[in-house]
Amino acid sequence: MEDMKKVGNSSCNDVLLRMGLNDNKAGMQGLDKEKINKIIMEATKGSRFYENEVKKDQQVNQRIEKMMQLKEKITTQQLLKAQLQVDKLVIELEQSRNLSNTIVHIDMDAFYAAVEMRDNPELKEKPIAVGSMSMLSTSNYHARRFGVRAAMPGFIAKKLCPHLTIVPLNFEKYSKVSKEVREILTEYDPNFMPMGLDEAYLNITEHLEERLNWPEDKRRFFFNSESTTEKDKEDINMSAKFNEDGYSSSPVLFEDNTPLMDDHPERDQSVENLIIFGTSAEEVVKEIRFRIEQKTQLTASAGIAPNTMLAKMCSDRNKPNGQCRIAPERHAVLDFLKDLPIRKVPGIGKVTEKMLKALGIVTCSELYQQRALLSLLFSEASWRNFLDISLGLGSTHLEKDGERKSMSTERTFSEINTAEDQYSLCRELCRDLAQELLKEGLKGKTVTLKLKNVNFEVKTRASTVLSAVSTEEEIFAVAKDLLGTEIDSVAPQPLRIRLMGVRVSGFLSEEERKYQQKSIMSFLKSGKETGFLRLQPGKSNQEYFTKNSEASSRGSFFDKKRAARQLNSESRSPNETVGEQVFHDRKSSANLVEETKKVTDLENSNVHKIFTCPVCFEEQRNNNLEELNRHIDDCLNGTLVKDTVEISKNDNLRENTINFFPKFKNENVDECQKTKKDHLAGTDQCASTSDNSSSNSTEKFTQIISDKLHRERQPSNLSDIARNVCMKQCLFPKRSSQGNEDYFEKTERREETSSSCLFEAKEDSVLVCPVCNSEQKTTSLVSFNRHVDVCLNRGLIQELTEKKDFPTQTYHMENSNRVGGLSRGQQCTNPSQGTKRSGLTTSQSVSKKAKSSNSKHTIEMFFK
DNA sequence: CGGATCGAC
DNA sequence: CTATGTCGATCCG
Numbered sequence: 029m030e031d032m033k034k035v036g037n038s039s040c041n042d043v044l045l046r047m048g049l050n051d052n053k054a055g056m057q058g059l060d061k062e063k064i065n066k067i068i069m070e071a072t073k074g075s076r077f078y079e080n081e082v083k084k085d086q087q088v089n090q091r092i093e094k095m096m097q098l099k100e101k102i103t104t105q106q107l108l109k110a111q112l113q114v115d116k117l118v119i120e121l122e123q124s125r126n127l128s129n130t131i132v133h134i135d136m137d138a139f140y141a142a143v144e145m146r147d148n149p150e151l152k153e154k155p156i157a158v159g160s161m162s163m164l165s166t167s168n169y170h171a172r173r174f175g176v177r178a179a180m181p182g183f184i185a186k187k188l189c190p191h192l193t194i195v196p197l198n199f200e201k202y203s204k205v206s207k208e209v210r211e212i213l214t215e216y217d218p219n220f221m222p223m224g225l226d227e228a229y230l231n232i233t234e235h236l237e238e239r240l241n242w243p244e245d246k247r248r249f250f251f252n253s254e255s256t257t258e259k260d261k262e263d264i265n266m267s268a269k270f271n272e273d274g275y276s277s278s279p280v281l282f283e284d285n286t287p288l289m290d291d292h293p294e295r296d297q298s299v300e301n302l303i304i305f306g307t308s309a310e311e312v313v314k315e316i317r318f319r320i321e322q323k324t325q326l327t328a329s330a331g332i333a334p335n336t337m338l339a340k341m342c343s344d345r346n347k348p349n350g351q352c353r354i355a356p357e358r359h360a361v362l363d364f365l366k367d368l369p370i371r372k373v374p375g376i377g378k379v380t381e382k383m384l385k386a387l388g389i390v391t392c393s394e395l396y397q398q399r400a401l402l403s404l405l406f407s408e409a410s411w412r413n414f415l416d417i418s419l420g421l422g423s424t425h426l427e428k429d430g431e432r433k434s435m436s437t438e439r440t441f442s443e444i445n446t447a448e449d450q451y452s453l454c455r456e457l458c459r460d461l462a463q464e465l466l467k468e469g470l471k472g473k474t475v476t477l478k479l480k481n482v483n484f485e486v487k488t489r490a491s492t493v494l495s496a497v498s499t500e501e502e503i504f505a506v507a508k509d510l511l512g513t514e515i516d517s518v519a520p521q522p523l524r525i526r527l528m529g530v531r532v533s534g535f536l537s538e539e540e541r542k543y544q545q546k547s548i549m550s551f552l553k554s555g556k557e558t559g560f561l562r563l564q565p566g567k568s569n570q571e572y573f574t575k576n577s578e579a580s581s582r583g584s585f586f587d588k589k590r591a592a593r594q595l596n597s598e599s600r601s602p603n604e605t606v607g608e609q610v611f612h613d614r615k616s617s618a619n620l621v622e623e624t625k626k627v628t629d630l631e632n633s634n635v636h637k638i639f640t641c642p643v644c645f646e647e648q649r650n651n652n653l654e655e656l657n658r659h660i661d662d663c664l665n666g667t668l669v670k671d672t673v674e675i676s677k678n679d680n681l682r683e684n685t686i687n688f689f690p691k692f693k694n695e696n697v698d699e700c701q702k703t704k705k706d707h708l709a710g711t712d713q714c715a716s717t718s719d720n721s722s723s724n725s726t727e728k729f730t731q732i733i734s735d736k737l738h739r740e741r742q743p744s745n746l747s748d749i750a751r752n753v754c755m756k757q758c759l760f761p762k763r764s765s766q767g768n769e770d771y772f773e774k775t776e777r778r779e780e781t782s783s784s785c786l787f788e789a790k791e792d793s794v795l796v797c798p799v800c801n802s803e804q805k806t807t808s809l810v811s812f813n814r815h816v817d818v819c820l821n822r823g824l825i826q827e828l829t830e831k832k833d834f835p836t837q838t839y840h841m842e843n844s845n846r847v848g849g850l851s852r853g854q855q856c857t858n859p860s861q862g863t864k865r866s867g868l869t870t871s872q873s874v875s876k877k878a879k880s881s882n883s884k885h886t887i888e889m890f891f892k
Numbered sequence: 893c894g895g896a897t898c899g900a901c
Numbered sequence: 902c903t904a905t906g907t908c909g910a911t912c913c914g
Contacts, residue, residue: 160903376899
C-alpha cells in the first residue's frame with residue numbers, strides 16, 4: 029500500500045510521530061499540520077490507546093538513551109579501527125555492485141480508494157477512505173489533505189474531515205482488479221513478485237532484450253476511448269523532465285517533445301487513438317502503466333532501478349500516476365540517495381528513524397558518513413543493512429516466496445473478561461485456523477496464543493509440542509492451556525482482553541511430512557532395543573506428545589500445577605462448566621486417531637515384547653505396556669530420588685521439580701570446565717564427556733530420547749532441559765571464559781552475573797531454571813526449587829520481562845565477520861533485501877580486547 | 893524455544 | 902462507542 033512516510037518535525041509530541049499522524053501536505057481545502065495534530069490529540073488524549081503509545085514511546089526513548097551512553101564510551105581509537113574495517117567492507121561491496129538488472133516496482137495509486145471511486149462516480153471529487161470507523165486501510169488524495177490516512181481509525185478521520193465518506197472494505201473486488209493487473213505484469217516478467225494486492229516487483233531485464241527484436245506491432249496499442257479520460261490525453265502532451273544526474277522523472281504517461289530516436293514511441297497524431305511504445309525501460313513501464321489504466325481505469329506509479337530497494341523508493345518519487353528511473357550507474361544511484369530521508373527506505377520504520385535521528389542521521393548520505401559509528405552501536409545485521417542502504421545496494425533478482433513459516437488468525441473485539449467467553453473464543457479461533465491449515469495441508473509443532481488487554485498491552489505465549497498439530501481440537505488443546513495460564517496469572521482479577529489470536533508455526537518440512545508416519549512406526553518398532561514408551565491403552569495419547577504432558581506422565585510438577593490451576597479455574601469460575609469442559613477436552617477430545625491406531629497395533633503385536641528400560645537399561649520382558657510403564661515409573665522415581673540432594677521431603681511439588689536435573693552435581697563441573705576450555709561451543713562434546721561421570725544413565729537417557737524419539741528433530745522436553753543444564757554448567761561463565769568479555773558491559777551486567785558464578789568460588793553448581801532458562805545463583809536446592817515454583821507461576825517471568833535489560837549483542841571486532849561478507853554483496857543471501865528488512869538492535873558491547881589491541885597495527889594501516 | 897519488537901502491506 | 906490483521910525477521914535470554 030502506498031504509504032505516506034514523512035520525517036516529522038521534532039517539536040511537540042512524539043506520540044503523534046509514533047502514530048505517524050503529524051504529517052501533512054495540507055492543501056488549500058485541507059487542514060494545516062498544526063490543526064491536524066491538535067484535532068488528533070484532542071481525540072486521542074487520555075485514551076487507553078494513547079497511554080500505551082506513551083509507554084511505548086518511553087521505551088524507545090530508553091533504548092535511545094542506552095545507545096547514547098554507549099556512544100559516549102566509544103574512543104577515537106575504536107572509531108578509527110571501525111572505520112577501517114567498515115571501509116574494507118565498503119570496497120568489497122562496491123566491487124560486487126551489480127547494475128545489470130532492470131527492476132521495476134509497480135504501485136497502484138491509493139488502490140482501494142481508487143477502485144471504490146471508479147465503481148461509484150459519486151465518490152469522485154469527495155474525500156473518501158476505505159475501511160471502518162475503527163480502522164482505515166487507505167484514503168484518496170482529497171482526504172489526505174485533511175490528514176486522513178491509512179492506519180488511522182475512522183472516527184478520528186471523521187473529526188479531521190467531517191465530510192469524509194468511509195467505504196467498507198471489499199476485498200473480493202480488489203482481488204479481482206489485482207488479478208487483472210497481474211495478468212498484464214506477467215507478460216513482462218512471468219516471475220514477477222506481487223507484494224500484496226497493489227504492489228509488485230518485476231525484473232524486466234530479459235524482456236528488454238527480447239523486446240529489441242520485436243516487430244513494432246507488438247508494441248502498438250490502441251486507446252480505448254471509453255476508458256480514457258480527457259485528462260489522460262492531456263497528460264500525453266506533457267513533457268518529461270530529464271535530470272542530468274542520470275535519473276529521469278516523468279509524472280505523466282507519455283512524453284512528446286523528446287527527440288524521435290529509435291527508442292522513443294511514435295505518437296501518430298493522424299491516427300487517433302494509436303500509440304506505439306519504444307524499447308527502453310521507461311517505455312516499457314509506460315506501456316505497462318498504460319495498459320493497466322486501459323484495463324482497469326486505475327493509475328499506477330512505478331520505479332525503475334537496478335535493484336528492488338531503489339525501485340521501490342523510486343516509485344514513491346512521482347506518485348500518483350508517475351514514474352521514475354534511476355539509471356544503472358553508480359553516480360546516479362548515489363545521487364538519488366544523497367538527500368533522501370532514511371525513512372523513505374523500505375525497512376526503516378518509525379523506531380529506526382528515531383534512533384538514527386538521535387545520532388543526527390536523517391538522510392542516506394548521513395547514514396553513510398556515520399557508518400563506522402553505526403557498526404559499533406548496532407548489531408551486525410543492522411549496520412550492514414544500513415551500509416547496503418547508504419550504498420544503494422539491494423536485491424537484484426526476485427526470489428520466489430519460500431514456504432510459509434506460520435499461519436495465524438486473530439480478532440479484535442469489545443472487552444471480553446469471562447473465562448468462559450475467552451475459552452470459547454479461543455476455540456473458535458482454533459477452528460478457523462484449523463480450516464485454513466487444512467487448505468494448505470499444513471501441520472505445525474508450535475502454537476502461539478496472542479492476547480491484547482484492554483490497555484493495549486500485547487502478550488504472546490507459545491508452546492511447542494512433539495507431534496505437529498492441525499485440527500481444531502489439537503490446536504485448542506494447546507492454546508487453552510496457554511490461555512488458562514494467563515487467566516491464572518491475573519487471578520483473581522478477570523483477564524480483560526480486546527484481542528485474541530492463535531498462530532501455528534514450526535511446520536513440518538516436506539521430508540518430515542513424508543517420514544512422519546514412518547518414523548513414528550520405526551520409533552515404536554525400535555522398542556526392541558530401547559523401548560521408551562509409556563502408553564496407556566484406551567486413553568488419549570495426546571498427552572504423550574505434548575511438552576507439558578510428557579513431564580506429566582511422570583506425575584510431574586507441571587502436571588500438578590496444571591491440575592491445580594484447573595481446579596482453580598473451576599472454583600474461580602462462577603460457571604462450573606467452563607473448567608469442566610476444558611478438562612474434558614484435554615482428556616478426550618484431542619485424540620490423535622492415527623497414533624491411537626498404531627499404539628493398538630503395537631500392543632497387539634508380539635514382536636515388540638522385549639524392552640530395554642531407558643533408565644536402568646535392563647531388559648524388561650513385560651507382557652503389557654502397563655507393566656512396563658510401571659517399571660519405568662518406579663525406576664525413574666527410584667533413581668532420581670536417590671540421586672537428588674536436599675529434597676524437601678514434605679513437598680511433593682518440589683521433589684518433582686528437582687527430578688529434572690538430579691544428575692548434575694558438583695562432581696561434573698570440573699570435568700566440564702576442562703572441556704569448556706578446549707572448545708568454544710562444545711555443547712555436545714560437553715555432554716559426551718560427562719558420560720563416564722555419575723550422570724551416565726541420565727546422559728544415555730537423554731541420548732536415547734533424542735535419537736529415538738526425535739529423529740525428526742522434534743525437541744524433547746526432558747533431554748532439552750537436561751542438556752541445557754549441562755551445557756550451561758559446562759560453559760559458564762560463557763563470556764569471561766572466551767576472553768571476549770564486554771568492555772562496556774562490565775560495569776553493569778557483568779558484576780551481576782559473575783557474582784552468580786558460584787562454582788568458581790565455592791563448590792556449588794549453577795542451576796538453570798528450566799522455565800525461565802536463567803542461571804540461578806543458589807546454594808540450596810530448596811531455594812532453587814522455590815524459584816522454579818515461582819517461575820512456573822509466571823510471576824518471575826513477568827518481573828523479568830518488565831525490567832528487561834537493554835539488549836546485549838557483542839560485536840567482535842577481532843574476527844570481524846565481514847570476512848564472511850564475501851558472498852553477500854549483490855547476489856545477497858537475503859533475497860528480498862529491499863522488500864523485507866531486518867529490525868534493529870543496538871549492540872550493547874564492544875570487545876574489550878578490540879580496544880586494547882587495536883592500537884599500533886590499526887594506526888599504521890590507517891596512515892599507510 | 894519463547895517472547896518482544898520492528899516493519900511491511 | 903470506536904485504534905486492524907497477517908506475516909517474516911531479528912534479537913535476547
